[in-house]
Amino acid sequence: MSNVKQPLLYLCHRIPYPPNKGDKIRSFNQLAYLSQHFDVYLGCFVDDPSDMGYTKELSKYVKGMYVLPLNKRHATFRGVLRMGRRRPITLPYYFDPKMAQWVNNTIAKFAIRNVLVYCSSMAQYVDSPQYQRLNRVIDFVDLDSDKWRQYAKKQNFPMSWVYNREFRTLLAYEQQLTEHFDASVFISSNEIELFCKLSSISSHSRIHAVSNGVDLEFFDPKAVTDSTDQQHTPTVVFTGAMDYWANIDAVRWFVKHVWPYVTKQVKNARLMIVGSNPSDKIIELGAFPNIEVTGKVDDIRSYIRAGWVSVAPMRIARGVQNKVLEAMAMEIPVVATSLAMEGLAKTNGCNVAIEDNEQHFANAVVAGLKKRQIATENRQWVVKNYRWEEQLQHLKTLLTRT
Template sequence: MRPRLLFLCHRIPYPPDKGDKIRAWHMLSHLARRWSVDLGCLVDDPADLAHLPALRAVCAEVECRPTGARASAAARALLRLRPGLPLTLGWFHAPALQDWVAAGLAAGRYDAILVYSSAMAPYVMGPHAAGRGGRAMPRRILDLVDVDSAKWAAYAVGAAPPMRQVWAREARTLLAFERRAAAAFDCTLLVSREERDHFATLAPESAARLDWVDNGVDLARFDPSLHHENPYRSGARPIVFTGTMDYRPNVEAVSWFAQEVMPMLRTAAPDHQPEFHIVGANPAQAVRALATLPGVYVTGPVPDTRPYIAHAAAAVAPLHIARGIQNKVLEAMALARPVVASPQAFEGVRANAGQDLLVADGRLATATALSEVLRGLHPDLGARARAAVVRGHDWSATLRRLDRLLPGEPAAYAPQAAE
């Protein structure tokens, strides 16, 4: 009989079509090969409930609870707000899911627990999560993914009141909770060695129990040898950005690029002007407004982002707020596209700046790097990009670190030493 694992996730991990769901799905499907997995998750988009059969095909049991509309989740967060606690915890609290988890723990059902994101940590913390009859708590692994509190701190910088105070409070209280959770769990994972090292400076009391599992990329799905119909007009020189387009870091990135960099590029190439294509679901009003600018196109949701990446002259990731490893960068590199990324978007990518992709900080450097790519001055950049992600971001290789932490049988935990 296979050992049993409880996997908790703040968002249904299928389909793997956005950052947090991609990592969660690959972890889940990888572990399900050796473990009998019970999945407990939340769903914020009712349309995602159609994908429950795909999850039930790989899990022993699936307990999926809706968070309700954004307004409902916000109201719940405010009602559960307590001094010193972040709004995040109330937002992702579902009493029915809590009862399901508690029942499984009380029955001694699990040999190990993997919790994906700090928001789900309370489900297996505190007296309500303790096993009954003197049973010891199973081995608990927390995947913070990235230091989410740092994102809220970045949001607070430059924000106007009252949101400056709201974001600053969330950053402060969430960091305090991240530290408590890391101290409570047997091991806490981050998305990269750099993110692990950063959190170790914020939570030195738990540094010895911190580790990391790098993000990977589906190399078979993002294979440049696959054929995709060209979605662009004939003769276009498209520059592409992919991502969920109501996510604030993405909104700020494309707004900055469209308004600051594109005019420079179009002035530099008056006879063959490039186009900027913003590809992704849920474009915010600020993003839709960018389509009024010369050479800027906003697609909204598309069935598949790969044709837009595969036929682009270049992919850009000009993020100013970024945590962990950017899937948009890995996917473009896997499709052998030249990538120009900001230093923030480059962090955690196992590649050589200047050889496998170009890293540019500021509008002049970004425009210069893209002009060089469009003029053909980096003819091997795409091939080197593909080779770099094959070496450093193959899921089958990155998830071996997870196997060491959850070997599928009782074993002593041995954290990875700092490097």
């Protein structure tokens, strides 16, 4: 029996390291798992210059890689310039002829037969007749087109028009890719159902659900020690990339509509907003009493562990919320909107409150702050349902060409 690994081309719109935000958590864990079974050739962009320093760490998982810096201003200009072509703005945004040349050369040089595309914007590099012979799998992750539809509802003209345009053109492109590629993946069956509802797909036999997982060794409450302050201060925690619009919207709604009632009932309650690159609107919230905006932190586990309650008040969301899984793995009670819990297994028996009404949401938070609870049942649920290896076995099967 041969131990020689098959080569695999893996294309990501963003460098899959460090795994500190939603898309990078999924892409990194895919890379780490698949590198055990394939010789991975990674092509990706870097939109944060500080991430260029992580290429050495990534080299542990790949046979070869091509990492291109992405200038966001130039990329946006390319996208706007090509708006008349009835294609999603994200395609020219992520197109670079140097990446296209690397992809072509790599496929030819290493006789690549299997390709995994992470995010629809990278499919353009292998979505051509010359590559029909390859086994091409695309991981859409979430239904990105629907995010733009949600964004459009919350904006005024002209941005509402721009976002609606991106919704329509991206949905059409997503449908095209499901027809061209050998297999398509979404993060949950809910995403698949919505995609089939919004598009004109008649059959989804080649569309598969591969959920997220949790690094249970890393997100282990036993690995983090509470400080005295954390033990005695009733704390609400929100985690996430704080330059991401859905997170910004969620936190601002929570502070405006829920937090005043919470602090009225629990005078010494503290809110920690934890995540990188906080926008100006988030930084402003740090001026309120008992609200802390941390910015980027070295180890998010200690902040999650400090929480008596972890909140996910999402009003714009698709897919699976890693913030919910990570908090549950750390045995923290969770209060979330129904939108934040879409795509997750039923949480019956868990310390999870699902509330969409602001008053009910506040009541659930207050209940968690009255007495600190260790939600061991939450971790047990994650262990049962969201181990990375079990989630990714199906993806490996799709990529194994006989």
